[in-house]
Amino acid sequence: MQVNTEPSTRSESPGGAAAPGGPGRRQTVSAGDAEKASALRRMKLLALSLLILMAIVFVVAFAFQKQYPWLEYVRAAAEGGMVGALADWFAVTALFKYPMGLKIPHTAIIPQRKDQIGASLGEFVETNFLSEQVVQEKLASVDIARKAGAWLSGPGGAERVAREGAAVIRGAFTVLNDDDVQAVIEGMVRRHLIDPPWGPPVGRVAQRIFEEGHHHALVDVLVDRTVDWVRDNQDTVNRLVTDRSPTWVPSFVDGLVGDKVYVEILKFTRAVQSDPEHQVRRSIDKYLKDLAQDLQHDPVMIARAEGIKAQVLGDPEIRELASRTWGTIKAALLSAVDDPHSELTVRFKAAVHDFGTRLVVDPELAGKVNKWIGDAAGYLVKTYRSDIAGVITDTVARWDAEETSEKIELQIGKDLQFIRINGTVVGALAGLAIFTVAHLAFG
Template sequence: MQVNSEPTTRQSPSRPPRADPLRAKNGAAVVGQHLSAGDAEKAAALRKMKLVALGLLIGMAVIFVFAFALQKEYPWLQYVRAAAEGGMVGALADWFAVTALFKYPMGIKIPHTAIIPRRKDQIGASLGEFVETNFLSEQVVQEKLASVDVARKAGAWLSGPGGAERVAKEGAAVIRGAFKVLNDDDVQAVIESMVRKHLLTPPWGPPVGRLAERIFADGHHHTLVDLLVDRTVDWVRDNHKTVSRLVSDRSPQWVPQFVDGLVGDKVYVEILKFTKAVQADPQHQVRQSIDTYLTSLAQDLQHDPVMIARAEGIKAQVLGDPEVRELASRTWGTIKAALLSAVDDPHSELTVKFKAAVHDFGTRLVVDPDLAGKVNAWIGDAAGYLVRTYRSDIAGVITDTVARWDAEETSQKIELQVGKDLQFIRINGTVVGSLAGLAIFSAAHLVFG
């Protein structure tokens, strides 16, 4: 049985028993080769104290034998005998008491002995209940967190050297781990379902119409109209020949060519004059007509079934099944590649800004008492909720863990941790028993003797 700082679970019946490196031999613990350095030191100290206690018992027995044999020749040895006799009684009684905690004394199943192996599960349940009642209290946890001032300490660490870098490093590891765990097909399917639910299933006409109505009412479209008018004026000014050719191409064949040229020039001049007039006058009739048309279009998109159906038809043409799948694939691929590239590069813009944000947040926690107070309150509320909701489950871990321990192994481990101190009980019992025996014998000899 390997001994370490925490008990292990009960050995499965289907497996052969493990070799126990800690066995009782002549009242001393034998240290096995698999003990940790700390446990080996404790086992050696335990063995030493057992030898000391046993040595005192043997010493008292030897003194008792010699004193008992020689007390007739030397009457004063009666006092020595009484002291040795009391010391033996005290040593044996305390040996029995200490041993009864961990095993059956001399292998005899005396009632109310081997307390720890027999009552292991009850001890675990009591320990779990004790922890739940006295430590997993919402008030206790919140008061402790308030006294610690977690926010300021966390802020000092975050704003100090290496804090932001450590957070960024751990965050990068979390992101890389998440991408390894996530299945690309599953993520793309989620994105596709979200696109269908939030983008394709709702009709486009009414929301687009409402958005357009607000834009047109606020006049934000005038910038676009100005741009279109400016482009039209530029095109007309730069395409004199194109306008003249359009006029000549559409005139009858019997019209003389020079007439076509005159007509074309006249048409060009009038078109250019008209477009410049539209460009110069913000209240031009053409602009007002455009405003009227766009306002009517926004209303139709919201209320006209025919226009709404046309908008749905456009949506179906633009975003069919293949397009949606491709959109989901491209979206996930872009996000994944961008994040992996950013977290792998310590000098990337994302990493640099993230470190700066973490450092700034830590500094604010230190210098801003209001923010620190809010964060401490959030932490306290969160801890209180966790304790209030899961205190029984947390304490149950102790009870269940102790229940899975092997009884003999648990007893040996506890003895290893506290057995050295318990051996002082045997030593003290020997000394106190000797003094008590001497005092009782002396008192009786004075009274009756």
């Protein structure tokens, strides 16, 4: 709630009942500040009332002290009370403004030394509060990991994290420009996939595969398929023989030759199929291992690999790949976060709930998390403590001098009025004691 107060003149008389503010100036304050301002006015009025009371008592006692000698003691007490009240009024008022508008040296301390006060306050906070040790000890005593774990594993914790995470993802996709993201993906593809030569890394991977024999299963599949094809295509073999024989060869001879060729081919492929150490298999192994070496060390083979890469992944293909990649990721994530029952959301909630439970029941994990948090907070404080404290200094420096005085007086002015009240009482007692001692000693 916001309320408006109508301040009166800024300069304060010994009564000090005026609210902060200048002539005709309206200041919008919160309800809490309005309540503090009201309490401050009441305390100023009380302190002024005691001063006025001391003055009235002094006048009456001074007027009738000859008729009633005992009033001399009352007069002395009232006189001391007025002196104490005025002295403490001056001291309190001098903190915030010029007393009665008189520019007496070393008054209006806060407005005049605002920047130095802000710098000192920032240095005080930096030294005593933004200490790496203080922050880490406080975090250690709080045991954030277990409290966070209890919340995450409790009712609604995982759902809240998932909901806020979905909002963050949607917001990020709203802010991100598709073209910019695709350009980033394209740049990463070029830098990590396209620009480096393919030959040596492919050759190293192939060499390991071939040396460990992982390619034998593929060779077996190819040999098996070859045997099956030959077995099922005798007519094709015969036709190939007939088509390539001279025209003057009789057809029955072509048939005999075709059958013979077919039988030999089938026998050969089955021999390759049944013998793991067949010469053909060893030749294939040697060829593949030589190819792996050439891909790593032969400039001609490396250049051929680069040519194949350039043909397969040119600029249009790379841009299309980046576009498809980003489009797929974006569509999948948006679809998942918009559906509370999607597999991604369900698994994410389960993972969050499980992590929270582990933080509660696993002291070792909780200790590690607490240490991570403490180390991170300590690093941030150690690195940015001056910047954080500088916020206080810079904020105070931007304040208007009179506004700063008003803010501080509003916070502590009520308590300072007790100085005036106590000064009035102590002054009265001191005045009475001094007069009594002097009267007894010299009267």
